[in-house]
Amino acid sequence: MxxxxxxxxxxxxxxxxxxxxxxxxxxxxxxxxxxxxIVGWSQGIMNEMVESATSLVNGQVEIHDAEYLPxxxxxxxxxxxxxxxxxxxxxIIEQDVTVVAAAPRLYAGGLISSGDATTAGMFxxxxxxxxVRLTRFLDELVEGRLPVSGQNEILVGEEMARQLAVAxxxxxxxxxxxxxxxxxxxxxxxxxxxxxxxxxxxxTFTVMPIDxxxxxxxxxxxxxxxIAVATVDxxxxxxxxxxxxxxxxxxxxxxxxVPWMELNPALAEYVALGDSVYGIIVAFVFGIAxxxxxxxxxxATYERRREFAVMLALGATPRSVWAVxxxxxxxxxxxxxxxxxxxxxPLMVWFHNAPPDMSWLYGDLSLNGALLRxxxxxxxxxxxxxxxxxxxLVTVVLAALYPAMRAGRTPPADTLSGL
Amino acid sequence: MIEWSGMANRLIAVLVLxxxxxxxxxxxxxxxVAIMEQxxxxxxxxxxxxxxxxEVVTENWERRITMELWSLGTEYSLVRxxxxxxxxGTATLMAEDDIWNYxxxxxxxxxxxxxxxxxxxxxSHFTNDDLVKESQITEDYVVELAFEGDRDNxxxxxxxxxxxxxxxxxxxxxxxxxxxxxxxxxxxxxYDEDGELSRTMTYSEFEEFDGRLIPALMxxxxxxxxxxxxxxxxxxxEFDIGVDENFFSLRNLQDRR
Numbered sequence: 001m002x003x004x005x006x007x008x009x010x011x012x013x014x015x016x017x018x019x020x021x022x023x024x025x026x027x028x029x030x031x032x033x034x035x036x037x038i039v040g041w042s043q044g045i046m047n048e049m050v051e052s053a054t055s056l057v058n059g060q061v062e063i064h065d066a067e068y069l070p071x072x073x074x075x076x077x078x079x080x081x082x083x084x085x086x087x088x089x090x091x092i093i094e095q096d097v098t099v100v101a102a103a104p105r106l107y108a109g110g111l112i113s114s115g116d117a118t119t120a121g122m123f124x125x126x127x128x129x130x131x132v133r134l135t136r137f138l139d140e141l142v143e144g145r146l147p148v149s150g151q152n153e154i155l156v157g158e159e160m161a162r163q164l165a166v167a168x169x170x171x172x173x174x175x176x177x178x179x180x181x182x183x184x185x186x187x188x189x190x191x192x193x194x195x196x197x198x199x200x201x202x203x204t205f206t207v208m209p210i211d212x213x214x215x216x217x218x219x220x221x222x223x224x225x226x227i228a229v230a231t232v233d234x235x236x237x238x239x240x241x242x243x244x245x246x247x248x249x250x251x252x253x254x255x256x257x258v259p260w261m262e263l264n265p266a267l268a269e270y271v272a273l274g275d276s277v278y279g280i281i282v283a284f285v286f287g288i289a290x291x292x293x294x295x296x297x298x299x300a301t302y303e304r305r306r307e308f309a310v311m312l313a314l315g316a317t318p319r320s321v322w323a324v325x326x327x328x329x330x331x332x333x334x335x336x337x338x339x340x341x342x343x344x345x346p347l348m349v350w351f352h353n354a355p356p357d358m359s360w361l362y363g364d365l366s367l368n369g370a371l372l373r374x375x376x377x378x379x380x381x382x383x384x385x386x387x388x389x390x391x392x393l394v395t396v397v398l399a400a401l402y403p404a405m406r407a408g409r410t411p412p413a414d415t416l417s418g419l
Numbered sequence: 420m421i422e423w424s425g426m427a428n429r430l431i432a433v434l435v436l437x438x439x440x441x442x443x444x445x446x447x448x449x450x451x452v453a454i455m456e457q458x459x460x461x462x463x464x465x466x467x468x469x470x471x472x473x474e475v476v477t478e479n480w481e482r483r484i485t486m487e488l489w490s491l492g493t494e495y496s497l498v499r500x501x502x503x504x505x506x507x508g509t510a511t512l513m514a515e516d517d518i519w520n521y522x523x524x525x526x527x528x529x530x531x532x533x534x535x536x537x538x539x540x541x542x543s544h545f546t547n548d549d550l551v552k553e554s555q556i557t558e559d560y561v562v563e564l565a566f567e568g569d570r571d572n573x574x575x576x577x578x579x580x581x582x583x584x585x586x587x588x589x590x591x592x593x594x595x596x597x598x599x600x601x602x603x604x605x606x607x608x609x610y611d612e613d614g615e616l617s618r619t620m621t622y623s624e625f626e627e628f629d630g631r632l633i634p635a636l637m638x639x640x641x642x643x644x645x646x647x648x649x650x651x652x653x654x655x656x657e658f659d660i661g662v663d664e665n666f667f668s669l670r671n672l673q674d675r676r
Contacts (some may be wrong), residue, residue, distance in 0.1 A: 075479050113529035120532065173527045175520070181480040181542045183506055185522040 006320060010327025014335065017300065024296045025336040028392055031289040032340030033347075035388045039278045040348060040378035044355070046271050047379055050234045053267050054260045056196055057137050057205075059102075059228030060237040061244065062263060063093075066254040068225060074108060074179055074217065076225070080253025083222030090130075090227065092247055098231045098240045103130035104224040106210050108217045110176030110184070112156065114164045121160060121204045123176065125213030125224075134230045137196045138207070144168040144192025149209040154188040157202035158195040166190050174206075178218040186216055234260065282388060286395040293329070293399035301325055301407040308407045309415035318408030325407050329400030333393040340392070344385075351378040451562040451578050454597065466491045469628075469656040470501075475543045475649045484541065489660070495667040512672040514664075521672045528669060543649040544618065544639045559586035560593065567599075574599040590617075601625070603634060616642050628656035 014021045054060040068076040078084045086104050093102040106125035111118055128146045132138050138146060138155070147153035154172060156164070166172065170190045178184040188208065196202055214221055231240045237259035245257040261268035301308070308321050355377035466489075473484045485502040499510040508523035518531040556562070559582060566577035580593040592610040597603070607620040618641045622634035635653040 111529065111531075113527070116530055118529050118532050173522065173525055173529055175522065175529065177542060179479070181475065181477065181482040182503075183509060183522075183541070185524055187525045187527070 004320075004323065006323035007327040007331075009324050010329075011331045013300075013324070013328045014331050020296055020300070021332060021335070024293060025332055025339050027292050028289055028333065028336030028396065029340035029343055031285045032337065032388055032392050033344045035282050035285050035391075036340075036344050036381075036385050037347065037351075037378060038281060039384055040381055041351075041376060042274055042278070043379035043381055044352075044375075044377040046274050048375075048377065049267060050260075050271060053264055054234050054237070055134075055136050055230060056198070057135055057201060058260065058263065059134060060231045060234050060260050061229040061241045062258050062260075063089075063227040063229065063244070063248070064225065064256050064258070066256045069256065069258075072107065072225070074177075074219075074225075076253075077106075077219070077223040078225070078227065078253075078255065079222070082253075083220060086222055086224055086227070089248060092249075093227065093229055093244060096240060096243060096247065098233070098236060098243075100230040100232060101130065101133035102227055102229045103127050103134045104210060105131075105226040105228060106213050106217075106219070106224050107226070108176050108213060110174060112160065112164065112206060113173040113175070114166045114170060117164045119160060119163050119203075121156075121206050123174070123213055123216075124205060124207050125210035126207055127210055131207075134228055137194055137201075142193040142195050144190070147191050147207065147209050147212075149211055151209065152186060152188045152212060153191040153208065155192045155194050155207040156190060157205050158193055159199065159203035160206070161190075161193045163203065168192060174216070176217060178216075180218050182218065184216050184218065237261065278384060282391050286391050289392075290395050290399045293332070293396050294402060297325065297329060297400045297403040298406070300328070301403040305407070305410050305415050308410040309412040312410060313412040313416065321408040321410070322404040325404035326397055326400050329396045329404075330393065333396035336396070337389055337392055348378055348380065351376055352380060449564055449567055449576060451564040451576070452557055454576065454602070455560075455562045455578065455580075455595075456557045465658060466660050466662050467656065467658050468660045468662075470654045471651055472654065473541070473543060473649065473651045475541070477542070477647050478644065482542070489662060489666065491662055491664065491667065495664060497667055497672065510672050512667060512669065514667045519669060519672055526673075528673060544641050544644075544647065545649060556580065559583060559588050565594070570596070573605075575605065601632060603632065618642055624652070626653075628653065629658045631658065 063078065065076045065078050065080060067073070067080075075081060078086070078089070090102050090104065093099055104127055108123045108125075110121065110123060112121045113119075126138075128138075128149065132146070141155070142158050142161075144155070147155060154174070156166070156172075161167070164172070168190055172188045172190055173185065174188050175183065175185045194202075194207070196205075208216075210224065211221060214223065229240070229244070231237050238261060241257045241259040245255070248255055248257070308324075311321060311324075312318070355375040357375050359375070468487070468489050470485065470487050473486065475482050475484075483503075484500055484506075486498050486500050488496065488498050490496040494515050496513050497510065500506050500508065508521070510521040512519045512521070519528050520531060521528045560580035561583055563579050563581075564576060565579045566575070568574070570577075576595075576597045576599060578595045578597065580595065582588045582590070582592075590609050591612040591614055594608040594610070596605040596607075598605060603625050604622045606622065609617045609619070611617045618639060621638045621640075622636070623638075624634060624636040625632055626635045627633075628635075633653065633656065636650065637652075638648055638650045640648045
């Protein structure tokens with residue numbers, strides 16, 4: 001079949017019925033566009049979710065005492081009751097090439113009160129300098145500034161500030177339980193208000209310097225509940241976690257190094273579910289396209305049955321007739337692909353770099369602990385675009401199989417005699 | 420550890436008044452409802468003042484608190500810590516449905532939000548739910564006599580209390596053992612909604628205070644945390660002390676005496 005004229009014939013046949021060719025190709029091109037764009041958009045949402053859930057407040061990897069989760073007991077600090085060399089651990093963690101930042105945290109619960117208003121909340125003790133490198137929620141405060149180590153200074157979420165009717169520089173009474181069973185209480189100055197967009201966090205979280213919280217709950221400086229770690233790529237978190245688990249010293253109480261997929265399995269499952277749906281989307285879209293292509297190929301071959309009869313009468317084999325029809329289909333496929341690419345990629349570049357902001361329509365959404373800013377950002381996914389291209393070509397060829405077989409079976413004598 | 424005034428109120432009610440049950444002539448067959456009603460009736464009314472120590476033993480720490488308590492009926496109570504020294508003066512006021520804590524370290528009074536009525540009181544094994552809720556036993560529970568006779572050579576009654584439909588109660592079932600000769604409770608067992616034993620309260624050291632017999636020691640043991648307990652022991656107790664609603668004021672709450 002080398003040098004066989006069939007592919008050329010197939011290609012030339014496209015021009016016979018230009019309008020029909022273009023319409024068929026447009027259908028396939030739109031199918032290609034739809035697949036690549038929908039999946040790109042869905043991946044954009046997934047990435048936004050993962051990025052938001054793992055960098056807004058949490059880390060992509062968290063290190064705890066092995067006993068800490070799921071009860072989050074105040075006493076299960078890293079290294080157990082004896083504590084650990086936190087600075088030493090941070091140094092080892094930051095030596096890992098995939099680690100962007102790491103920060104220690106301490107948690108406690110209690111009451112926050114101002115005047116007649118009191119609310120229950122969670123105190124998060126942070127190292128302000130390290131924390132801003134790790135998470136985003138303290139990057140842009142609604143008002144005020146970050147607390148300073150050693151000072152009784154506190155940040156509260158926007159909703160809590162509203163409930164307590166407090167503003168920057170107001171005094172807050174903080175009440176909690178000390179690790180020794182005593183009632184801990186002290187006065188703090190509100191120095192800033194943050195906003196995560198997650199209603200629960202904004203209503204219940206407060207942030208204060210970790211050293212201040214440690215002395216408030218009567219724990220020494222070497223006891224923290226968590227070291228949160230930010231990595232270069234959220235999807236590489238499990239590898240980083242495994243490597244860190246190997247690098248961090250044992251001794252004391254065993255550590256647990258957990259990637260976000262384990263901390264937020266709902267989100268991880270959601271992402272996996274999305275991935276598995278992409279194939280189904282392709283199957284549906286091209287399944288529909290296939291019938292359209294089959295129809296137009298059937299029409300094209302029916303119209304040309306005299307031509308096929310002549311070919312067959314002149315000694316061409318049915319196989320050659322199939323080759324002509326399938327080549328034509330393949331040529332339509334290539335043309336559609338080119339059309340699809342022209343249609344898709346400029347829009348992809350646009351929607352990737354400057355996605356239209358849809359928040360005027362929906363506002364911020366939160367899902368699985370992640371904050372979504374509803375934009376139509378699409379992600380590039382070349383392997384998927386490749387898969388879609390192959391699917392398109394397979395679709396046209398499959399759609400042409402039946403018309404090709406019919407064409408190959410054209411009875412030459414009957415057809416030519418006008419029967 | 421926060422909202423402890425409800426507890427305090429109930430504590431006073433239970434400790435001071437709750438079991439000051441005068442043996443009454445229950446003639447003929449035992450009437451469980453009548454006995455429990457008698458307990459319940461004595462849960463309210465009357466004023467008192469007392470001093471008690473509370474010892475809390477947990478897996479992580481042990482602590483001992485001395486407190487002075489005042490009460491008026493079930494609507495008003497005031498508890499002030501005397502020891503440890505670091506927390507002395509910390510006080511809780513419950514007046515009708517509102518609760519305030521006074522924190523001497525910061526010299527501030529905070530009002531406890533009603534949403535914070537859950538959780539343990541002062542790190543003890545008392546939950547606020549059963550302490551704050553003024554459930555009237557015979558109103559909320561169906562009382563049945565489960566046993567009448569001798570246990571360890573003491574004549575007792577054992578009652579099983581199951582919640583009435585729609586009763587706003589936390590527990591799935593309560594069991595009481597009450598001494599027949601003086602109506603003193605010996606233990607209460609608390610079962611959760613699944614019928615699992617959750618904790619046990621035992622009463623002992625029955626002593627007369629101000630002419631009334633009460634169990635001076637009350638111990639609460641959570642079943643799921645063996646080795647942990649909360650024990651409250653009365654050292655002083657007097658009744659009809661002549662206080663009125665005005666005593667239970669925010670000004671008095673902040674009094675550092």
